[in-house]
Amino acid sequence: MITHLLAIDGGGTKTALRLTALNSLATNPAFILTVGPSSLTQQKEQAHHQIREAIETCLAQVKLTPQQVFIVIGVAGAGNVNAKQALERSLLSYPNCLVTTDAHISLLGVNQGQAVNCLAIGTGSVATRLxxxxxxxxxxxxxxxxxxxxxxxxxxQQAVQALIEAIEQQTTSPLTDYLSQHxxxxxxDILQWLTTANASRFAQLVPALMDHAHQGCPVSHEIVRRGQNHIDxxxxxxxxxxxxDIAFLGSLGAYYQQHxxxxxxxxLITSIGDALDGATLLARQQVEIRNG
Structure with missing residues (x-):
């Protein structure tokens, strides 16, 4: 018998889990957990391990069996059918499991399943409409x-390209000076750093980029301006x-909404929920369908 709903939001920077009792509200989680990235595009098979380990940790903490939980996993890269099916095969020990994209659960969560335009801007960027x-x-x-x-x-990535340009042209800016130090x-040095530079590592440079843009660095400001144009x-x-209505989600959503x-x-509306709310809503709907 299904007694709990497990929502999972997997992206290029982190993976968030939230367990909720079936007869409770999403705002009263029984267990929450955040672990490393699990993008099927970036982490590939490592994402499978990350997600499985997180599920196992969650169920062990609250002493639930796989049969007692309906799991919805919204993960970056699940739009690739082969990648999605590979993840599904790695989760066959969980009989009540649905895999979809992180964009899908964001879209469902941002306005509680009601029609809306959703801009989810974090490590990646995507617009969806329900x-x-x-x-x-x-x-x-x-x-x-x-x-x-x-x-x-x-x-x-644009920040690192600016650093490369500064090295070749022997120019300086607050941003490129900072990056050259780190x-x-x-x-x-740059080629060595790039050997392990995935989406998550590039995204970790954003706080410094934004700080320098706010402090008036022209190179940083130009990169952010180009980003704003892409989001527009x-x-x-x-x-x-x-x-x-239009709603923004994600770690960069609030910034782009302001601009x-x-x-x-x-x-523009304020988002009612997030991706985990969307995954919980979808899990609840699936249980209701099964129960008739």
Whole structure:
């Protein structure tokens, strides 16, 4: 018998879990946990291990069996059918488990399952729309490095490119001076850092980038401006042909919401929930379907 719902949000920077009793509210979790990244695009098989280990830790802490829990996993990279199926095969010991994208659970959570435009900007960037008939549309979200412009990984990558340009042109700026102290100032240093530079490591440079932009660094400001332009384009693609509300989620969502083009401001709403709320909602719906 299913007694609990386990929501999992897996991305390029972290993996968040929240366990909720089936007869309780999502705001009263029985257990919460945050572990390392689990993007199927970036971490691949390591993501499977990360997710399985987190589930095992959660169930052991609250002494539940796999049969007692319905699990919804919204994970970056699950839009790739092969990657999604590989994760599903690694979770066969959990009989009540649904794998979807992190964008999907964000879309469901941001407005409690009601029609809305959702911009989720964290390590990556994606815009999704939930129609009144339940259908969905997605824009962006192609993954790093081919897509995710304006997201944390992309911003960090642009910062490193600025450092490379500064080294070659023998120029300086507050941002590139900072990066040279932390990543290195020679070709060999940068190449060594890049050997382990995934989306998560690039995204870790964003706080420094934003700090320098706020302090007036022209190089930082230009990178952030380009990021804003990319997000504006994403908003336009998602929102121009409908009148639905617009909500932002993710670690960079609040920043970009503050800098959205004036034409969209009247439609902005504060997000009601987050990706974990969306996963919990989806899990509850699945249990209700099973119970008839």
């Amino acid at each position: 129609e009144t008939d339940g259908s969905t549309h997605m824009y962006g979200g192609w993954g790093f490095p081919i897509g995710d412009q304006g997201g944390g990984a992309w911003l960090g 990543l290195g100032s020679q070709r060999g 384009e994403l908003v336009t693609k998602c929102c121009e042909n409908n009148e639905l 959205i083009s004036d034409e969209w401001c009247s439609r």
